[in-house]
Amino acid sequence: MSATALNTTARGRRSRGEGTPGDGESTGGGGTGGRGGPGRRAGAGRGRMPAWAWWTVCSLIAVMFLLPLVALLVTVVKTPQAAAASPPAYLPHGISTENFEALADSREGLWRYVWNSLLVSLGTVLLTVTVSTLAGYGFARFRFPLRSALFGTVLLCMMIPFQAILTPLYMVLRFLHLQNSLIGLVFVYATFQLPISVFLMRNSFEQIPRALPESAQIDGCSTLSSLWRVLLPVVRPGAVSVALFAFFSAWNEFLAALVLLSDEAKFTLPIFLTVLASGQLGTIDWGVLEAGVLVTMVPCAVIFLILQRYYVRGLVAGSVK
Amino acid sequence: MTAISQGPGAAGVGRPRRARRGAWARGGPARGGLARRRSLTGLLLISPALLLVAVFFLAPLCLTVWMSLHTWPLLGSPEWTGLDNYLAIPGDRTFRNALDYTVLYTVIITPLLLVTGLGLAYLVRDRRRGVGLFRTVWFLPYVFGFASAAYLFLWLFDSSVGFVDRVLVDLHLSDAPVQWMNAADSATTAVLAMVVWKVVGFQMLLLMAGLQSIPDEVNEAALMDGSGRWSTLLRITLPLLRRHIALVLVFSVSGSMLAFEQFYIMTGGGPGNETLTVVQWIYNSSFANFQLGYGSALSVLLLALLMAINGVQLYLLRERD
Numbered sequence: 001m002s003a004t005a006l007n008t009t010a011r012g013r014r015s016r017g018e019g020t021p022g023d024g025e026s027t028g029g030g031g032t033g034g035r036g037g038p039g040r041r042a043g044a045g046r047g048r049m050p051a052w053a054w055w056t057v058c059s060l061i062a063v064m065f066l067l068p069l070v071a072l073l074v075t076v077v078k079t080p081q082a083a084a085a086s087p088p089a090y091l092p093h094g095i096s097t098e099n100f101e102a103l104a105d106s107r108e109g110l111w112r113y114v115w116n117s118l119l120v121s122l123g124t125v126l127l128t129v130t131v132s133t134l135a136g137y138g139f140a141r142f143r144f145p146l147r148s149a150l151f152g153t154v155l156l157c158m159m160i161p162f163q164a165i166l167t168p169l170y171m172v173l174r175f176l177h178l179q180n181s182l183i184g185l186v187f188v189y190a191t192f193q194l195p196i197s198v199f200l201m202r203n204s205f206e207q208i209p210r211a212l213p214e215s216a217q218i219d220g221c222s223t224l225s226s227l228w229r230v231l232l233p234v235v236r237p238g239a240v241s242v243a244l245f246a247f248f249s250a251w252n253e254f255l256a257a258l259v260l261l262s263d264e265a266k267f268t269l270p271i272f273l274t275v276l277a278s279g280q281l282g283t284i285d286w287g288v289l290e291a292g293v294l295v296t297m298v299p300c301a302v303i304f305l306i307l308q309r310y311y312v313r314g315l316v317a318g319s320v321k
Numbered sequence: 322m323t324a325i326s327q328g329p330g331a332a333g334v335g336r337p338r339r340a341r342r343g344a345w346a347r348g349g350p351a352r353g354g355l356a357r358r359r360s361l362t363g364l365l366l367i368s369p370a371l372l373l374v375a376v377f378f379l380a381p382l383c384l385t386v387w388m389s390l391h392t393w394p395l396l397g398s399p400e401w402t403g404l405d406n407y408l409a410i411p412g413d414r415t416f417r418n419a420l421d422y423t424v425l426y427t428v429i430i431t432p433l434l435l436v437t438g439l440g441l442a443y444l445v446r447d448r449r450r451g452v453g454l455f456r457t458v459w460f461l462p463y464v465f466g467f468a469s470a471a472y473l474f475l476w477l478f479d480s481s482v483g484f485v486d487r488v489l490v491d492l493h494l495s496d497a498p499v500q501w502m503n504a505a506d507s508a509t510t511a512v513l514a515m516v517v518w519k520v521v522g523f524q525m526l527l528l529m530a531g532l533q534s535i536p537d538e539v540n541e542a543a544l545m546d547g548s549g550r551w552s553t554l555l556r557i558t559l560p561l562l563r564r565h566i567a568l569v570l571v572f573s574v575s576g577s578m579l580a581f582e583q584f585y586i587m588t589g590g591g592p593g594n595e596t597l598t599v600v601q602w603i604y605n606s607s608f609a610n611f612q613l614g615y616g617s618a619l620s621v622l623l624l625a626l627l628m629a630i631n632g633v634q635l636y637l638l639r640e641r642d
Contacts (some may be wrong), residue, residue, distance in 0.1 A: 055451065058444055062458045066517065068473055071484045075476075086481035087490070087498070135370035142363025143356070157378050163579045163600050164624045167607040167616045168384035172377065189364045191377035194370055199578060223362055254582045255600075257545025259608060271466035274586070277472060286482050289472060296469040297577075304464040308457065311464075315523070317566055 019091075047304070059274045083287030086267045099287035102294070106276060106288065108265050110295065113272040117251055117296075120268055123186035124250035125243045128193045130241055133235070135194075136201025137227055151202075158195035162188070163255060170259055188260070189250045196318050197242040204238030205231065205319065236307060241314025244307055248300060271298045332476035348561025385617045385624075393614035406618035414618065415594055420601040422595065426509065427577035430516060435566070437517060445525070446532045450631075456529075467519070471586035474515035480503070505595035508588045512596075515583060520576070524569050531565030532558070571625035571631050578627055585613050599623055 005150050023086045049057070075083055076099050080093040083099065111192030138144075160167065162184045170179065170190065208231060232239070254270045261267055267275065272298065304311060389401040389406050410416060445456050454530070462470065477483050478501040486498035501507045534560065543553045559566070581600040584590060590597035607616030 051449075054444070054449070055634075058451070058455045061441070061444075062455055065462065065518065068462075068477060071477060072473055084482060087487045088482050088484060090484075090487075096577060123628050131369045131373060135367040138363045138366030142366065144360035146364040147363070151369060153379075157374060159628065160378075160382065161579055161627070162626070163581065163603075164620045165378075165381040165385050167613050167620060168381040168388055168605070169377065170607075171384060171388070171613070172381050183609060187373065187377055191373045194373060196368055242607055248464055248472055252468065254466065254468040255604070259604070267518065270466055273468055273472050277475075277586075286476055286479070292474055293469045293472045293476075297465050297473075300464045300466070301461065304461065305457070308460075312460075312526065316526065319527055321571075 031140055045282070072290055072294055076294050078287060080285065080287045082176065083143060085289070086283070096167075099291040102285070102288045103276075105292045107272070110272075110292075112265060113269050114295070117269040120182050120185050120189070120257075121247050121250040123182070124189040124193065125246045127186060127190040128197050128246040129239055129243050131190065132194060132197035132201045133227075133232070133239060135198045136203075136205050136235075136238075137196065137231065139202045140205035151198075154198050155195050157192065158199075162192050166255065167257055169256075174262060179260055180266065182261075182266060183259055185257060187251075188256055189253060190246070193242075193246045193249060196245060198266075200238050200242055200318050201235065201316055204235035208234050240307065240310040241318075244303070244311045245314065245318075247303065251296075251300060271287055332477065360529075367606075388614050389618035389621050391614045395611040395613060395619070399467070399614065402614070406615045407622075410618065410622065411616065416599070416602055418594060418597050419597045422597065423578055423580065423599045426512075426580060427574055429509075430513060430577050431570060431573045433513065433517060434521055434524050435569060437521050439528050439582065440571065441525040442528035442532055446529055455528075459525060462519045463522040467582035468586060470515055470519045471583050474518075475587050477512040494610060500535065502588055503592060505592060508592070508596050512583050512587055516585065520573075522622050524573070527565055527569050527572075529561065531562045535561050563638050569637055570634050570638070573632065575627055575632055576625070578630070 017252050036199065074087070074090070074308055077095045077097075078089075078099070079096045080091060080098055080102065082089065084094075108302065123231070135154070173179040173181075173184045173188070176184070178187065252270065253268075255269050257268050261271060269292070273289065276292050277284055279285060388399070390401065390403060392402045392405070393399040441459055444461075446451050478485050480486055480498040480500045480502075485501075486495070489495040499507060501511045532601065539557060539561070540553060543557045544550075548556070579600050580598045581604065584596055584598050585601055585604075588596040590601055599619070600623070603616050603619045605617060606612050
């Protein structure tokens with residue numbers, strides 16, 4: 001099911017039979033004998049490869065995309081000595097959990113960093129979804145002075161990447177006593193998720209027929225309760241996209257966390273990886289480092305595979321429009 | 322919050338009457354108070370978003386300019402030095418090398434991603450059996466963080482324990498392990514491999530959406546008129562993809578001009594400072610050399626540069642209709 005979810009962006013009417021005879025065209029000069037001019041041209045309309053060639057090419061590319069991950073998987077289950085062997089063996093001798101045991105006991109303990117990352121990511125998701133839902137509702141459904149100017153200000157954030165204002169951001173957070181704090185990181189991440197999130201939520205609200213909230217209010221709902229009971233179920237797909245973007249960006253963010261966190265007990269997973277990579281006595285324990293990489297990647301892969309429909313739809317909608 | 326919950330109560334009373342009277346009554350006497358109340362509700366709904374943007378985006382943005390006019394140490398009081406920081410930039414050889422290298426990296430990676438992304442998009446444009454699987458697999462690395470992907474590839478390209486050298490030696494493509502990180506060219510190659518692996522799925526997705534928005538009839542008509550495959554691509558498809566290509570270019574150019582993680586982790590800017598990027602030098606100036614004012618001046622310059630580049634790109638690829 002998850003494998004076909006990316007199909008949601010494809011248009012149904014493109015579906016045609018596999019490997020129809022007219023597909024010979026894509027093999028090159030097109031001189032596949034026996035078919036006359038007009039017939040060949042019509043068949044060449046989409047210029048599709050024959051199924052076997054298409055499967056071969058696509059599978060080879062897919063293998064190239066998967067190889068780094070396969071290499072990672074076979075290495076983290078090696079013993080630490082085998083993982084440090086040079087040149088490396090392609091396959092492990094049996095399965096060892098030693099790298100993960102060492103990882104769990106590294107520095108402050110793996111769970112501390114997993115917890116930090118979870119806290120920051122879920123905090124960012126919660127703050128981003130709440131704030132952008134309210135703002136999207138406000139921008140889509142209410143008229144007030146300076147509405148488009150204010151919307152433009154929020155979108156401006158998107159044009160100006162936070163890397164470019166990192167130095168003063170550090171000063172602002174220090175002034176607010178939020179430097180070296182996971183809460184401070186949540187505020188920074190949520191702010192930089194806002195442009196795309198507010199944009200997506202505004203579009204979601206605009207797609208709802210006006211009559212829907214009005215009739216809810218006739219039935220005696222307040223603004224907030226009509227938002228909560230009537231509108232939210234309708235804009236839920238948009239909100240899921242927003243939540244996913246917020247989660248991925250917070251879970252994976254590196255530079256701001258590197259600059260803003262100074263206390264090792266507060267590090268998030270990506271920064272914990274730099275600690276692992278700095279190694280002890282100048283040698284990197286590759287088995288442990290790559291086990292850390294795997295632990296950092298797995299939640300992203302799992303969440304993406306389950307919810308890719310929302311993620312991809314939001315990505316295309318947010319970028320193209 | 323109290324204003325939000327009070328307002329709609331009154332609106333709820335007013336609503337049924339207006340609804341019954343129909344649209345012509347909207348300009349009636351009750352309109353003014355209701356509109357004001359609704360506009361207040363709208364402002365309240367967007368206020369949390371505005372607050373975040375003001376504190377964590379607009380304030381640092383203005384502070385960047387302010388700090389850039391000072392000698393600003395991490396601790397101790399800043400001293401007004403006017404344009405001195407900006408005047409020091411032309412004489413900063415490290416920065417000039419970093420800028421040259423970052424531009425070079427951008428010039429290489431951008432067409433690489435565009436062409437690869439377009440090729441992949443062509444392969445999975447049409448709905449056919451298995452297409453969802455390939456889209457998912459090719460896109461998957463995009464959801465991993467730059468940090469974890471960089472640590473994965475740092476290991477893959479390690480000359481003693483990495484798989485890349487093992488494979489190259491086994492296939493007799495190389496006599497001895499390549500010391501990837503010991504020379505700027507090979508270090509850049511390793512980074513390019515990582516970045517293409519990680520982000521090309523995103524480019525594929527956007528370009529695929531673009532290809533799918535071109536009606537079949539357009540391509541069929543072109544081929545019918547005797548236009549060849551390549552000339553159809555160049556004269557029909559690419560111009561129609563203008564908007565999507567612009568988008569892909571803007572993402573890839575901004576992303577590469579802001580490159581940090583992949584170099585910080587994989588090359589450390591080395592050998593020497595040969596693969597140092599602009600953001601890395603801003604990071605070093607501010608947080609290693611504690612010249613926060615100078616780091617801000619570099620940030621302002623980078624911002625101006627990015628906005629100029631993106632402006633030119635969007636202008637050149639604008640829709641002409």
